[in-house]
Amino acid sequence: MNALDFGPKEFVEPGAIVTVDGRHFVIGVSMDHFTCEGIELIGLSPLAPFYQVIDGLGKSDTAEFGGRNVKIEEII
Template sequence: MDGDDKDSVRTAMRAHVLRAGRATAGDERTDEHAAELDPGAQYTVDDLSQSDDAGAFVALDGEVLAAQSATVAAIDALDFGPMRVVGPGAIVEFDGERYVIGAAVSEFTAQGVSYSGISTDAPIYAAIAGLHAGDEFSFRGVTYHIDAVR
């Protein structure tokens, strides 16, 4: 995997997070509208309850958007240069899966290949940090073999 391939992984990873952020932003706008009540109208208890719930969702959506912004910043800060040791910016292959180290991201696809992101705060990262291709590690009672570090 050359530098251009790793750049395409970064681009796809970033786009995946941003797509999720746009969906959340759309939910937030819907919730804001649902939370607004006409002060001159009369409402049932259910109307008031639904308005309160929608207002609570606006706050939750804002927290999700802040977390997604932090994830994009973490991706942008990663060094996606060639790696031989598991660390931030490395792409690690084990157990038939590929992982990008440095940001927790759900499964995404780049150039027809699936990846997931692993945060450096994740317990599995502690088990693989500093390892090389060919090394083995144990996690939750299972032994894995690192097939590649890029």
């Protein structure tokens, strides 16, 4: 986790914090839910199938996962 660059991002990539359908994901680490500054986050490994679907997408892009469409709401 210390090796990740958590600076601002424009696309889904390791080090980004991504909001998808109201859920916040920290890209690059696989971990259970945790809370930071009152926001519940989920760690998402770049090896996870969901990451593979959203990798490289930008804000407002959509993708299909598990038979439904998901939308990238925010990237930090």
